[in-house]
Amino acid sequence: MAFRTFLSALGINAPQVETVLDREAVRPGEKLTVVVTLRGGADVLVERLKLDVVGRFEDSEPDETGWANPGVILSWTEEGPFALAAGKERVRDVDFELPWEMPLTHVLGGRRLKGARVAVRTELAIDNSVDRGDFDEFSVHALAPQDVVLQAYADLGFRFDEAELKKGTPGSAVASRVGFWQEIELWFPAEYGSIGGLGIAFNAREDSLDLLTGGSGGLTFSYDDLDPEQVRARLDAHYRERFLPAWSEIPAGAMPSGVRPGEG
Incomplete structure (x- = not known):
């Protein structure tokens, strides 16, 4: 997945992030590895890098097309502040041990369950500004x-x-x-x-x-x-x-x- 610009309010020198999942399909009880690469556009102090495995909860989302208010299933956080210099990269590998109760998105050899969605959300906080708009969806197939x-x-x-x-x-x-x-x-x-x-x-x-x-x-x-x-x-x-x-x-x-x- 290509780098995406975060915190566009900072202008053309905003930091960029690339979030890559080791696979697009998993099963409950398996491990999902996420590699996050931050690239500095200008010298900044990152206050927080956060990854959440999220799901679409029944009463939290107005429709099935967006992520208005996803519910957190698993979470990982690196608290700062830490420096991200212009042109430099910072890479983090994060392993999520998915619960056996992980919600399913696909059953019976690949049939999509209507209304079921899960994703990894990447959140970056810099200078009291938080960008949590990066969602990378994946599928959870039935055991x-x-x-x-x-x-x-x-x-x-x-x-x-x-x-x-x-x-x-x-x-x-x-x-x-x-x-x-x-x-x-x-x-x-x-x-x-x-x-x-x-x-x-x-x-x-x-x-x-x-x-x-x-x-x-x-x-x-x-x-x-x-x-x-x-x-x-x-x-x-x-x-x-x-x-x-x-x-x-x-x-x-x-x-x-x-x-x-x-x-x-």
């Missing part, structure tokens, strides 16, 4: 076990809608080590009684994951014995047990017109 679970949903006829990143934890039943969680929204197939929408969430670890099944409890899967057919059967039985009996007991014509099960 193989996550794709097995998501493929099971697809095989059962669930349709993917979008993903939302939220602050906090998805529920007291799941112990999360981070202050955020990602909800993946799907639509039930007709076989389950036109129930409507469903929001699921993963709580991944090195050897297993919890699946929050959308207000109907949770399931835990070990990576050692993750058989696709068994996962599909387990999900099918889970939703049939929790949703179909309740709606099958409603007499014909008892539900108000225009209201789907799960609404109202």
Whole structure:
């Protein structure tokens, strides 16, 4: 990536920065290395160089095209002041250990999740001026076990809608080590009684994951014995047990017109 001029208010001698990610696609639990090169346009004192791994949180961004108020997932800071002389370069290599709970942007071999975005933001502070407009996006692909679970949903006829990143934890039943969680929204197939929408969430670890099944409890899967057919059967039985009996007991014509099960 080419050098970009920071802090244009300083004029033609403003410092320049180049931020380079070692790869454009990662998976949860992996390491992302970022190399930042600063080049001085004039002799300045840099007060702070900061790198943030950020995500698009549900309630913070007005649309999907910009970065108005991204949420910080990981952060690295070099506090100054330190000198950046004209024509000189300062290089920093930064390693980010991505959490297992890292929000996904791509699933099922490369399908983009609508609404999911992550990036590295480079921030430079000089003379009480802060420029945090440099965003380098990258993709986070699902772990193989996550794709097995998501493929099971697809095989059962669930349709993917979008993903939302939220602050906090998805529920007291799941112990999360981070202050955020990602909800993946799907639509039930007709076989389950036109129930409507469903929001699921993963709580991944090195050897297993919890699946929050959308207000109907949770399931835990070990990576050692993750058989696709068994996962599909387990999900099918889970939703049939929790949703179909309740709606099958409603007499014909008892539900108000225009209201789907799960609404109202």
